[in-house]
Amino acid sequence: MTEATGILLSEKVREQLDRWMVRYPVGQERSAVMQALHYAQEDNGGHLTEDIMDAVADYLRIPRISVYEVASFYSMYNLVPVGKCIINVCTNISCMLCDSEKVLEHLKIRLGIELNETTADGKFTLRETECLAACVNAPVAQVGKKYYENLTPEKIDAMLNELG
Amino acid sequence: MSDIDIEIDGKLLKAKPNSMVIQVADEAGIYIPRFCYHKHLPVAANCRMCLVEMDKSPKAVPACATPVMSGMKIWTRSPKALAAQKAVMEFLLINHPLDCPICDQGGECELQDLSMGYGAANSYFTYGKRAVADQDIGPLIETEMTRCIQCTRCVRFGDEIAGLRELGAIGRGEHMEISTYVTHAIKSEVSGNIIDLCPVGALTSKPFRFTARAWELKQSPSIAPHDCLGTHINVHTRAGKVMRVVPRENKALNETWIADRERYSYLGLYQADRVTKPLIRVHDHWQETDWQTALNYTVEGLQQVISQQTADQMGALVSPNATTEEFFLLQKLWRQLGSSHIDHRLRQIDFSDQDSFPVFPQFDGSIADLENYSTILLVGSNIQKEQPLIALRLRKAVLKGTNIFAVNMMDYAFNFKIAGKKIAAPHEFIFTLAGIAKVLLPEQADLAEVSVSEEDRVIAERLRAREKSIILLGALALNHPQAALIRWLVHQIAKATECALGLLTEGSNAAGAWLAGAIPHRTAVGEKVKLGGLDAQSMWKQARQAYLLVNVEPDLDCANAVVAKQALAQAKFVVSLSVFKNPLLDCHADVILPIAPFTETAGTFVNVAGQWQSFKGVAQPYGESRPAWKVLCVLGHLFHLPGFDYASTEEVLQELKLSLQRNATTLPEVPGAIIQKNGVMKLSRLGEIPLYAGDSLVRRAHALQSTQAIIEGELLAVRMNPQTARELKVTSEEKIKVRQQGGELSLPVIFDKRVPPRALSIFGGLAATTELGELFGAIEVIK
Secondary structure, eight states, X not given: OOOOOSOOOOHHHHHHHHHHXXXXXXXXXXXXXXXXXXXXXXXXXXXXOHHHHHHHHHHHTSOHHHHXXXXXXXXXXXXSXXXXXEEXXXXXXXXXXXXXXXXHHHHHHHHTOOTTOBOTTSOEXXXXXXXXXXXXXXXXXXXXXXXXXXXXXXXXXXXXXXXX | OOOEEEEETTEEEEEOTTOBHHHHHHHTTOOOOOSSOOTXXXXXXXXXXXXXXXXXXXXXXXXXXXXXXXXXXXXXSSHHHHHHHHHHHHHHXXXXXXXXXXXXXXXXXXXXXXXXXXXXXXXXXXXXXXOOOOOOOOSSEEEOGGGOOOOOHHHHIIIIXXXXXXXXXXXXXXXXXXXXXXXXXXXXTTTTHHHHHOSSSSEEETTTTTSOOGGGOEXXXXXXXXXXXXXXXXXXXXXXXXXXXXXXXXXXXTBTOOOHHHHHGGGGTTOTTBOOSOEEEETTEEEEOOHHHHHHHHHHHHHHHHHHSOGGGEEEEEOTTSOHHHHHHHHHHHHHHTOOOEEOOTTOOOOTTGGGSOSSOOBOSOTGGGGGOSEEEEESOOHHHHOHHHHHHHHHHHHHTOEEEXXXXXXXXXXXXXSEEEEOOGGGHHHHHHHHHHHHOTTOGGGTTOOOOHHHHHHHHHHHTOSSEEEEEOHHHHTSTTHHHHHHHHHHHHHHHTOEEEEOOSSSOHHHHHXXXXXXXXXXXXXXXSSOOOOHHHHHHTTOSEEEEESOOHHHHSSOHHHHHHHHHHXXXXXXXXXXXXXXXXXXXXXXXXXOOGGGSOEEEEOTTOOEEEEOOOSOOOTTOBOHHHHHHHHHHHTTOSSOOOSSHHHHHHHHHHHHHHOOOOOOOOOOOOOOOOSSOOOEEEOOOOTTOSSHHHHTOHHHHHHHHHHHOOSSSEEEOHHHHHHHTOOTTSEEEEEETTEEEEEEEEEOTTSOTTEEEOOOSSGGGTTSOOTTSBOEEEO
16 A cells, blocks of 8 residues: 655655644644645646655555545646646636636637647646636636736736736 | 433434434334445445434434434434435436446345335436446456445445555546546455445446346355354355355354455356366276266275275375364264374464364454454464454454554554564564563573563563453464464463463364364364374375375465375375365376365354354255265265264264263363574575465455455565575576475565565465475575
8 A cells, every 4th residue: 555656755845744744643644635735746846646646645654545535626736737827717607797708718819728728838727717706806817826807808918928 | 321212203212322313223123215324334424315304403414424312303204304315316316327227236226226215206307417437446346437326335445444445536526436546456355345335336246247137146144164253144146056145244253244255256166177077097097987986986995095004094184164064074984994194284284282272273252352352462464364354353453442463474564553563584483472471471491592672571561461462373373383382482471461362273164173073183072082193294294095185285275285295196095075176186186076165065164263153055066066074974884884874964063062062171281392593494485375375266266366466466476575685695686496395496586575584485375386395494595
């Protein structure tokens, strides 16, 4: 179940994780799984691989399958390679009423990709997301930790310039 | 806390505090429909099928997750409860295919049954159903994941019971799937239980699939023939042929589980190498013949040996999986013919303390008791492999807080946490126990040369803590060349700490063999024989002129294949009562009499705790095979011996039980021995038997064989610690030649940190490794 994978977590991830794990009682290391996956994903350039998930499981001494379960449950863990910036466009009701469809269309044309695809230069991934709780400023998109609000084609161009 | 009064469907009931409504209802015989709830699994409450009406609650509540409260009133069949159940049923059927006629589970499906009882005749759902890709999870279990209703019983079984979590719920919501994520074969040795747990046709038995319908099968109770606890099973037959094996609930032994070995060994029953007709050797060729001729031939052959030599030249060896009746009749026949050379302890080597054994190998307490000890010391056992269901008990105990210490010859990873361990190569193994004994008995002269480690103190102190503790000896300890010394040390430790003792013997009926006298030094009465016979090892080493083998494959079932082969080659007359053909017996036997396996004969197994469990034949005899007890009776008649007139196995058993009542033997003290370093041996072999190679039946179950290859990894290899490899100057890329007692074998090297230094692990029980001798003997590496 927990044979060594050979591909270990980088020293940086292990250091981050060791600091994080002291927050939990001894024997409850499994509680750190979400943070561990975030660290590992960041370290790997934005996505998780089976080997990395295995390494996380072995490091926390939990069954590998329970790491796969967590990683496949939450949409913020990426199980396939993604671009440097993930543009999450809200398509829920408020944004939809404020023309989020046009926002998406414009992004698709500008980036030359469809939903859930990544640009050839590996810079952008386009995604649709559920409500981001910023309906007052619909339509909204989220990139990393930043919200881009009251989006118009012009604002999108500016956003892409800023990010690119 | 005292019992709580609750009312279910107008019935006043007493309930234990903290129990759930569904448990109380089950005990009272009130059925509440359910999918995810199972009495041995943790509560998940995710199927919602068990919704019932509760007073003061505006909504229906799940009976499996609602604890009882005083004065609570529950209605399981009220309009509100029924409406809730019907609605849940409709939801469950949204994505479930409605094609029961082409599903293997059809006819024994909980979803099918409950939709008949609680569902609606039609659905409002008119959209497309979701489809889920199937996954290959090994040779034993077939998946059809579109049928899965995500009750997560299989996931919880792995987590809670088997202790190996391999299946999980991947994805979420509409996209959730039960899967291993990374496709691989399930490795648990009790994995088959998820087939029974699965309420739908998502997980079914791969070998059985689409071979029969549930309603065509006849279910008959039986006892499993491979483990020492006598697991209760139900055998399903169609037209007299065994189609599959499923568990039969028994709270004290196997609860609702069985191991894969028990579940799938039936696959070996009808293999092509099953003996169907009596065979005799005529001018060095096998000739099929009738029973009368074959039996006469047998009697003549044996009589010739007796008249030309003496009866002393005859040896009888019998599989430890034979029935008690077979043991009894065999020893009766043999002893009346004048030979006491009879044994069932085929893989054991050291018998020097056999006179001090009680009437059958000691096992204190009951199987169910195992979960109530506070400390358990496991000596020389890969328990998960040898006795998978006892391992489940131990896991249960550990989850309750038991400390288990392992003293072993390989650092096995068990499905339970161990509190401490001592690992040593076979030839150094004795010191691990001696250290513990010395902590307890510092004055003992025999232990003067022994040194004590910190671990020894910890284990000894835990055992001495005067809580309930037990020492369990497994097959590796019992088959060890110094087994008597191991037992002596264990007795010393047990005496000093007042803890219980249990010998987990190999085979399904070792206790029965002792009781029935299939041992060289005692008769069925448990009385000492005046002139003791030869034990299983000596019978091969001091080769006899005639052998009678009952369901024994000498090269695979015995401790030392080399001497067995030599002895058979020189023997004048070899009779084999066998279920299957064996290449070695094909060369050396003179008569092969086809006998019935456990499914085709009546008999009794006595489990390790001394529980007598009789079973009946459930399938038709294959070909012309006959129950071995009948064959032995006829042989008795043909030899004109008195006392072989039995009409049934019950009569045999009755006679045996009557003789046992007379028995009251006093046991001699176990002799002590000086524990000292053995300077000669440098390297020893650890000849463990692979997971599914223990007896002739499992060796022929193809699905188990493919599973074994997946679980055990490369079977034909030398596993060694990297440290040993450095000392021997070998690398993992090369093949090395090993030599043992004249036999040589070239094998690839695998580095394995579980193997202790100075030991080479090479599997026994395989045709390819029979060139090597003793399973635990000295071994050398010649490059």
